[in-house]
Amino acid sequence: MSLLCSSRSKLLCSGIALTIAWACHGSALAIERSDILLDLVNHCVDPAQANYCTQCRAPRNDAACGAPLDCKKNTEVWALNASYTAIRDIKMCGCPSSFVHGLALPISTVRGVEDPRRPDGIWQFAWDVAINRIETEALALVVNPQFHRSQNQLHVHLLRLSRDGRGQLAKHLPSYVSSLDQVWTSAAQSAAAKGLTDYGVLVAQRGPKDYLVVVTAESPEDAFTEWRCK
Numbered sequence: 001m002s003l004l005c006s007s008r009s010k011l012l013c014s015g016i017a018l019t020i021a022w023a024c025h026g027s028a029l030a031i032e033r034s035d036i037l038l039d040l041v042n043h044c045v046d047p048a049q050a051n052y053c054t055q056c057r058a059p060r061n062d063a064a065c066g067a068p069l070d071c072k073k074n075t076e077v078w079a080l081n082a083s084y085t086a087i088r089d090i091k092m093c094g095c096p097s098s099f100v101h102g103l104a105l106p107i108s109t110v111r112g113v114e115d116p117r118r119p120d121g122i123w124q125f126a127w128d129v130a131i132n133r134i135e136t137e138a139l140a141l142v143v144n145p146q147f148h149r150s151q152n153q154l155h156v157h158l159l160r161l162s163r164d165g166r167g168q169l170a171k172h173l174p175s176y177v178s179s180l181d182q183v184w185t186s187a188a189q190s191a192a193a194k195g196l197t198d199y200g201v202l203v204a205q206r207g208p209k210d211y212l213v214v215v216t217a218e219s220p221e222d223a224f225t226e227w228r229c230k
Helices: 010-025 033-043 122-130 165-172 180-193 220-224
Strands: 077-080 084-088 102-106 139-143 156-160 175-177 200-207 210-216
Touching: 033 102, 077 122, 084 122, 102 122, 122 139, 122 156, 122 180, 139 220, 165 200, 165 210, 165 220, 175 180, 180 200, 180 210, 200 220, 210 220
Parallel strands: none
Antiparallel strands: 077 084, 084 102, 102 156, 139 156, 139 200, 175 210, 200 210
16 A cells, blocks of 8 residues: 655654554554554553553553564553653654654543643653653654644654754744743743644753743644654
8 A cells, every 4th residue: 555645744644654554453453543542542551451462452562462573563662650651653663773753642531732631741741751862952842733633642742853943943933931831821822822723832942941832833743853764
């Protein structure tokens, strides 16, 4: 099967590729395509759950389920607590070890940027995980707009800025916060000032304990980051 992706639709195509990868080895556990990440959060990140090996479509390799080592058929968990988890994005499969793309997700059900239940603490959690894998000055945290995503579980992308990404951010009138707990509030205010009802959010460091927040109508992942390996 081939997927022909225009520049405007490549994020959607990436999501379709993720769907195909999971569905091909998890067809017995049928779910909606847009609920794959929620299913992983509910059934795959914690191997202590009852019936883990039968309920999880992509078990952790450390869960003693006899899961194959194939990157696309297992869940690699980078961090887990009572509120959030961080996992390797499937787009890392087949890439050089220098390429990093992770996802930080709430354990509870939260749809995305438009959900009033979006937790303030997810940004600090994502940052703390990401700085162990990505240089601070290059680190970007991204949430895509509602209509530029394939999954309906809130997920923060852990990425590197593209070569000219930081230089491009200044053109989008960033706001600044001293605490990552202020990101959602700052983003909502910026979006309102720009007349945006649906928007993506990018967070990067400006200085010690000082962060910039950019909102755009398009996908910040696509515009400013190295979201896939060459």
